[in-house]
Amino acid sequence: MSTLIAPSILSGDFAHLAKDIEMLNNSDADRIHVDIMDGVFVPNMSFGFPVLKAIKKYASKPLDVHLMIIQPERYISRFKEAGADTLIVHLEACTHLHNTLLAIKKAEMQAGVAINPHTAINNLEAIILEIDQLLIMSVNPGFGGQKLIEPTYRKIELARNLIERSGAKTIIGIDGGVDLTNAPKLIAVGADLLVSGSSIFKSENPIQTIAQLKAL
Numbered sequence: 001m002s003t004l005i006a007p008s009i010l011s012g013d014f015a016h017l018a019k020d021i022e023m024l025n026n027s028d029a030d031r032i033h034v035d036i037m038d039g040v041f042v043p044n045m046s047f048g049f050p051v052l053k054a055i056k057k058y059a060s061k062p063l064d065v066h067l068m069i070i071q072p073e074r075y076i077s078r079f080k081e082a083g084a085d086t087l088i089v090h091l092e093a094c095t096h097l098h099n100t101l102l103a104i105k106k107a108e109m110q111a112g113v114a115i116n117p118h119t120a121i122n123n124l125e126a127i128i129l130e131i132d133q134l135l136i137m138s139v140n141p142g143f144g145g146q147k148l149i150e151p152t153y154r155k156i157e158l159a160r161n162l163i164e165r166s167g168a169k170t171i172i173g174i175d176g177g178v179d180l181t182n183a184p185k186l187i188a189v190g191a192d193l194l195v196s197g198s199s200i201f202k203s204e205n206p207i208q209t210i211a212q213l214k215a216l
């Protein structure tokens with residue numbers, strides 16, 4: 001299977017979102033990654049339901065909604081209504097992660113779990129079979145445009161090993177600081193999906209950058 005590419009709209013032009021979504025619709029992107037921040041779980045805010053609904057209206061690709069919010073279980077049905085196809089919650093934000101993942105699936109979305117840089121892969125042993133997308137954060141969440149941290153590569157290897165041992169169907173996504181220089185190594189050690197914001201939107205030709213990532 002070729003690597004899945006999920007550009008992060010966080011690095012788009014919020015005054016012209018329709019234009020950026022149209023560009024992604026016409027690109028090799030497989031999904032659109034949408035970052036929701038509450039100013040509590042992370043020291044930043046992005047946007048909420050009305051903007052997500054507007055993105056859904058224009059997007060022809062599935063939306064992976066990355067929730068950087070506390071107690072995400074409060075809003076599962078609202079995110080479904082607003083257009084999420086995959087709902088990604090942070091392990092660190094969920095007291096009852098198993099329940100939350102079952103509720104996401106019951107709401108007919110794919111269930112994703114994101115883990116912060118400090119969270120070890122062995123925390124996932126008991127839950128991996130319920131995870132459709134494991135999103136390994138390669139930066140501390142909250143902001144685009146940061147540098148990927150090196151321990152990420154080892155975590156991908158450990159996650160790949162856990163998935164194979166357990167027989168899970170989980171895909172491994174990497175989020176933060178992904179670009180054309182580090183993507184080959186991320187793929188080589190086991191990444192299935194790459195999220196990329198600034199390296200795509202700040203490039204001279206975003207469509208071409210997406211195509212180059214997809215071709216790796």
Ligand SMILES: O=C(CO)[C@H](O)[C@H](O)COP(=O)(O)O
Binds near residue numbers: 142144175176198
């Ligand atoms: O979740 C995120 C930030 O918390 C973003 O998805 C991520 O940072 C993507 O942006 P970039 O590729 O610029 O790092």
Ligand SMILES: [Co+2]
Binds near residue numbers: 008034035066175195
């Ligand atoms: Co994200």
